[in-house]
Each structure stands twice: as structure tokens, then as C-alpha cells.
Amino acid sequence: MSASAVQTAPTAARPVRPDAPRRRRNLAFERVNPMVYVVAWLLVGLCIAPVAYIVLGGLRTNSQITADPSGLPTTWEFGNYVEVLTSSLFWQQFGNSLLIGLATTLGVVVLGVMASFVLARYEFSGRAAMYSLFAAGLMFPMTVAITPLYIMIRGLGLMNSVPGIVLPQIAFALPTTIIILVPFLRAIPKELEEAAAIDGASRLGFFIRMVVPLSVPGVVTVGILAFVASWNSYMLPLFVLNDESSYTLPLGVQSFASQYSVDTARVLAFTSLSMIPALIFFSLFEKRIVGGLTGAVKG
Amino acid sequence: MSESSSAGAVATAPPAPRPGSGSSGGGHPVRRGRSVRGRTRSGRRPTTWRTRAEIGLLAGPAIVVFCAFVIVPVLMAAYYGFYSWKGFGVPSDFVGLGNYLAIWRDATFLDALRHNGFIVVMSLLLQGPAAIALALLLNRRIRGRSAIRVLIFVPYVISEVIVGTGWSLLLQTSGAVNDLLGKIGLEGWAVDWLSDPSVAIWSLMLIITWKYVGFAVILFLAGLQSIPEELHEAASIDGASYWQIQRSITLPLLGPTIRIWAFLSIIGALQLFDLVYIVWGQYVAATAGTSTMATYMVVNGRNAGNYGFGNAVAVVLFLISLVIALTYQRFVLRRDTEGALTERKK
Numbered sequence: 323m324s325a326s327a328v329q330t331a332p333t334a335a336r337p338v339r340p341d342a343p344r345r346r347r348n349l350a351f352e353r354v355n356p357m358v359y360v361v362a363w364l365l366v367g368l369c370i371a372p373v374a375y376i377v378l379g380g381l382r383t384n385s386q387i388t389a390d391p392s393g394l395p396t397t398w399e400f401g402n403y404v405e406v407l408t409s410s411l412f413w414q415q416f417g418n419s420l421l422i423g424l425a426t427t428l429g430v431v432v433l434g435v436m437a438s439f440v441l442a443r444y445e446f447s448g449r450a451a452m453y454s455l456f457a458a459g460l461m462f463p464m465t466v467a468i469t470p471l472y473i474m475i476r477g478l479g480l481m482n483s484v485p486g487i488v489l490p491q492i493a494f495a496l497p498t499t500i501i502i503l504v505p506f507l508r509a510i511p512k513e514l515e516e517a518a519a520i521d522g523a524s525r526l527g528f529f530i531r532m533v534v535p536l537s538v539p540g541v542v543t544v545g546i547l548a549f550v551a552s553w554n555s556y557m558l559p560l561f562v563l564n565d566e567s568s569y570t571l572p573l574g575v576q577s578f579a580s581q582y583s584v585d586t587a588r589v590l591a592f593t594s595l596s597m598i599p600a601l602i603f604f605s606l607f608e609k610r611i612v613g614g615l616t617g618a619v620k621g
Numbered sequence: 622m623s624e625s626s627s628a629g630a631v632a633t634a635p636p637a638p639r640p641g642s643g644s645s646g647g648g649h650p651v652r653r654g655r656s657v658r659g660r661t662r663s664g665r666r667p668t669t670w671r672t673r674a675e676i677g678l679l680a681g682p683a684i685v686v687f688c689a690f691v692i693v694p695v696l697m698a699a700y701y702g703f704y705s706w707k708g709f710g711v712p713s714d715f716v717g718l719g720n721y722l723a724i725w726r727d728a729t730f731l732d733a734l735r736h737n738g739f740i741v742v743m744s745l746l747l748q749g750p751a752a753i754a755l756a757l758l759l760n761r762r763i764r765g766r767s768a769i770r771v772l773i774f775v776p777y778v779i780s781e782v783i784v785g786t787g788w789s790l791l792l793q794t795s796g797a798v799n800d801l802l803g804k805i806g807l808e809g810w811a812v813d814w815l816s817d818p819s820v821a822i823w824s825l826m827l828i829i830t831w832k833y834v835g836f837a838v839i840l841f842l843a844g845l846q847s848i849p850e851e852l853h854e855a856a857s858i859d860g861a862s863y864w865q866i867q868r869s870i871t872l873p874l875l876g877p878t879i880r881i882w883a884f885l886s887i888i889g890a891l892q893l894f895d896l897v898y899i900v901w902g903q904y905v906a907a908t909a910g911t912s913t914m915a916t917y918m919v920v921n922g923r924n925a926g927n928y929g930f931g932n933a934v935a936v937v938l939f940l941i942s943l944v945i946a947l948t949y950q951r952f953v954l955r956r957d958t959e960g961a962l963t964e965r966k967k
Contacts (some may be wrong), residue, residue: 437683470697493690554780
């Protein structure tokens with residue numbers, strides 16, 4: 323990862339600018355062998371089939387699933403979905419996931435942009451050390467720190483609470499965020515800063531008025547990554563949340579699946595409803611994520 | 622890691638010329654190498670108290686949160702690892718390297734370690750070629766490309782819990798996969814995907830590949846987009862076929878991205894926890910032959926109430942990852958870093 327960070331700076335300006343020529347070229351399709359289409363859609367089928375099984379399974383009855391596990395729905399049973407959507411437990415856990423996801427995203431973005439700005443635009447003696455500190459964070463996945471983290475959160479009295487999940491998630495998302503954002507902020511031309519200085523803006527003023535708006539594309543990328551990671555996170559909630567009303571959806575899905583293990587159809591309905599927000603979020607911003615990473619992994 | 626990245630951070634910030642600090646003013650300010658160096662040094666803004674306050678204000682919160690919730694717990698893990706401790710009060714029962722010796726003597730741990738090794742290697746072998754092929758496919762301007770892209774990333778975006786729940790229903794003995802095999806006349810292929818120890822780890826590989834190949838494709842697509850179109854055009858004017866272009870131009874230029882992906886994949890495979898714990902539960906993983914170091918840590922640490930022991934496992938897991946990561950950085954990623962640095966010096 324550090325190597326990627328090394329190479330980003332010269333090209334990172336690209337995501338900041340709208341990339342008009344490439345978009346125009348996209349409109350002209352290549353003439354390719356029809357087999358390419360066959361292979362491509364076959365692979366898409368493989369990727370989608372298990373998901374389709376979950377979604378469609380929720381539309382069947384348990385007896386249908388037992389009699390013919392791999393069949394398609396013969397009658398469309400919306401009862402399972404309605405039952406889940408009218409249960410307060412689902413919405414409670416949905417709300418918990420949403421609150422934790424948004425708080426994590428906000429924290430990661432605010433702290434990440436500020437720290438990245440310092441790393442990108444200030445020259446001071448501790449800068450290399452500070453960058454190394456965050457880059458080293460990539461080496462500490464949550465798995466290694468989870469037990470002491472759990473003991474610490476318990477000691478702080480943050481069990482079953484939103485901050486008990488959000489604070490560690492922010493901390494663990496910071497390294498990636500900073501490594502993606504620093505090249506973005508470094509690519510903002512010096513001339514802008516000088517022009518702002520001539521107009522009487524301090525460096526902080528420059529940060530708030532110029533850097534924050536200009537870094538939006540990078541911020542969107544890291545924000546989505548942070549939100550999806552938080553929405554899907556399992557290990558930390560598993561340790562910190564042990565009261566069903568404070569569960570996030572992943573824990574909810576798991577406890578629902580073991581509680582109603584005989585009611586497969588309802589489990590499938592619960593499961594498919596819980597993946598929808600992350601899917602919507604991702605498909606809306608898929609181009610942005612690939613664009614943002616183009617800077618970060620540039621070879 | 623820290624060494625190379627700090628070097629990178631320094632190297633990538635080109636000394637920016639500042640107006641007013643140059644000695645010659647207009648005309649050709651940069652003539653001799655020496656004057657360039659002189660400008661750089663004097664061009665730095667002096668680190669005044671005001672600058673320091675700004676740095677503290679902007680970077681302080683991130684550093685505090687990061688140290689409190691990442692660095693401190695990691696250090697605590699190293700400390701607790703030397704104690705036999707049930708998780709309450711101050712650890713007092715110092716056992717030295719006792720926990721570590723117990724880990725190395727435990728055949729269950731060595732099994733888990735072996736499974737991790739298998740997962741690392743097979744992840745690279747299964748996902749790498751598949752992802753390169755997919756990325757090349759999706760990099761062509763074919764109809765419906767953006768729809769295909771979004772759909773291929775679906776498995777990567779949905780959570781491990783959903784993947785685990787869905788696949789364990791699909792793969793159970795009377796599940797949809799065996800049923801489907803029966804329907805297409807392959808009853809003989811139906812096996813106990815999850816409980817047969819000789820099959821289970823391959824089922825795990827199937828799930829892992831399905832789930833994470835999308836991530837590799839995202840990275841490779843991003844890497845492919847940064848290869849200048851002109852190279853392809855020049856090669857095709859010279860009469861190179863599509864496959865020749867891919868083999869001689871695209872793949873070598875994609876090399877750095879592939880190496881970074883491999884690094885992330887290795888680290889991820891060593892830390893694998895969620896999928897195994899969800900599909901195989903906390904008890905069955907060891908007997909089904911799919912346990913990993915991380916599931917061993919949670920089962921024998923927190924679930925058993927032996928927090929000291931669990932922390933020692935975490936330290937072992939970390940050290941193994943660290944050694945592999947540093948070796949990889951030293952021998953594989955190094956040439957990418959060197960390339961970037963020498964290029965700058967031109």
C-alpha cells in the first residue's frame with residue numbers, strides 16, 4: 323500500500339478534473355466477438371445467482387423451499403417481506419446501522435480531510451513520521467486489536483452504545499482514508515493557495531474555502547467506502563453489542579437466522595432487505611469509487 | 622513498511638518554487654543544481670507557533686482517535702499476552718512466554734495456521750487470473766458495460782453475514798446446490814459441502830472467491846484505466862493482435878496494481894474471520910477443517926474467557942502477518958517503489 327501512495331501524486335490531479343474526453347469515447351462501442359458478451363453475462367450470472375436465490379427465496383413459502391430448494395417461486399408470497407417490514411426489530415436494527423454508518427462516515431471524512439490537509443500542504447519536521455504512523459495502521463487490522471479494544475470499550479462503559487462502535491471504526495478507517503486523500507489534496511495547484519494568500523486568506527481560510535470544496539470527489543470515495551464498511555462490519559459489533567435492541571443489521575441477520583432457522587423463507591426475506599441500502603449506495607456511486615481508486619492504485 | 626512509505630511521502634512532494642524566495646528573480650531562475658537546492662531550503666515557511674497550532678488543530682483529533690483506538694489496543698495485546706488473565710481487574714498472573722508455548726504446542730492452532738496458508742495461496746491462484754480476465758473483459762467498450770460492472774461488484778458490497786447466511790443455506794446437504802446438481806443429472810457430484818472435512822475448505826474457497834473477486838476487479842480496472850490509450854493504438858498500428866497487446870503491454874503495465882492487490886489479498890487471507898465464523902459457527906470450524914487463526918483466537922480467547930491467551934494469539938497472528946508483509950514489501954513491492962523514485966530523479 324505504501325508503494326501505491328508513493329506513485330499517486332503525479333497523476334492524482336485526474337480525478338479532480340472532469341474527464342470529458344474519456345466519457346465521450348465511451349459512447350462508441352467496440353466491435354467485439356459475440357463470445358465476449360456470452361462470457362461476460364455468464365460471469366454476471368454466477369455473481370448474481372446466490373443473491374437472486376436469497377431475494378427470490380424470500381418470495382416463496384417454506385414448504386416450497388423444502389420440496390424444491392433450487393426452484394423459482396411458483397406463487398409470489400409477499401407475506402415474508404411484509405412481516406419483516408412491519409416488525410419493529412428490523413427497523414430498530416436498521417436505524418442502528420444507519421446511525422452508526424452515518425456517524426462513522428462523518429467522523430472519518432472530517433478527521434481524514436483535516437489530517438490529510440496537514441500531510442499534503444504543510445512542511446514540518448514530523449510530517450514523514452506522521453504519515454508513517456497512519457500508513458502503519460494498515461498493518462493493524464481490527465482482528466489483532468479486537469480483544470484489548472473490547473476490554474477498553476467495556477472499561478469506558480461504552481458497551482451497547484453508538485460511540486463504542488463508531489470511535490474504533492473511525493480510527494481503523496483513517497489509514498485508508500488518509501492514503502487516498504493526501505494525493506488528492508496535494509494535487510490542488512499551489513497557485514490557488516498563493517492567490518488565496520494574496521487575497522488575504524490564511525492557510526486555514528484557504529483550507530475551508532478552497533480545499534474542502536475541491537476535495538469533494540475524493541471525499542465521496544472515502545465516505546462511501548467508510549459507510550459500506552460500517553454497514554457490513556461484523557466483528558466489532560459482535561464484541562461490543564450484546565443486547566438485541568442495540569444490534570446492527572449484520573448481527574440482527576445472524577441472530578434472526580439462528581432464532582428462526584426453521585423459517586427459511588423469513589430468514590431470506592430479512593437477509594435480502596438488510597442488504598438493499600449498501601447495494602443502492604454502491605451502485606449510485608460505483609463510477610466515483612473506481613475513479614477515486616484510479617488515483618490511489620495508479621501503477 | 623513505515624520506512625518506504627515515509628520515503629515516498631517525502632519524495633512525492635516536489636519542492637515547489639515560491640515567488641520571492643528565488644535569488645535571480647525573473648528570466649531563468651533555475652540554472653544550476655545548487656541554486657535549486659538553496660531555493661528549496663529557504664523556500665520553506667518557517668514553522669512558527671501559528672503554523673504549529675494549525676497543525677495541531679487539524680491533525681490532532683485524527684492522531685488522538687487513531688492512537689487511542691488502534692495503537693494503544695495493539696500495545697495492550699502485547700502486554701496482556703504475557704499474563705494468564707480472565708479479563709477482570711489488573712492482570713497479575715504473569716506467565717511469561719507460557720501462552721506462546723501453549724499456542725505452538727496446540728495441534729488445533731497448527732491446523733488453523735495450515736488452513737490460513739492454504740487460503741493465502743489458493744486466493745492468489747484462484748482470484749488473480751479470474752480477476753485479470755474479468756477486468757480485461759470489462760475494460761472493452763462493450764454494450765451494457767456499466768451494468769455488468771455494477772452487477773459483478775454486488776458480492777463484494779454485500780456483507781459477510783449475508784454471504785455466509787446465503788451460502789450456508791445454498792450449500793447445506795439438502796440445499797439448493799445439491800438439488801440443482803440433481804436436476805442437471807450430476808447427482809454423483811452432490812456432497813456435504815460444509816461438513817465433509819475434505820470438501821469444506823474448497824467450499825470456503827468458493828465462497829471467498831465469489832465474494833472478493835469483485836474487489837480485485839475494481840483495483841485492476843482502475844489500474845487499466847491509467848494505461849495510456851496511445852500505447853494500444855501504437856501497437857495495433859504496428860499490427861499487434863488484441864492478445865499480443867494484452868500480453869506485452871497491458872499485463873506488464875498492470876504489474877504494480879497486481880502486486881498491490883496480491884499484498885492486500887495475502888493480509889486479508891491471514892486475518893480471515895467473518896465468513897468462517899458465520900458459516901461454520903464457533904465450534905464446527907475446527908472439525909470441518911476450515912478454522913483460521915482468527916477464529917481460533919476468538920473461540921479460545923474471548924469465548925473461553927481466557928483473555929490473556931487470546932491476546933497472545935493476536936500477537937502471533939500479527940507477527941506472522943508482519944513478517945510476511947515486510948518480506949513482501951522488501952522483495953516484491955520494492956521495485957515499484959524504486960521505479961517511482963528513480964523516475965522522479967530524471
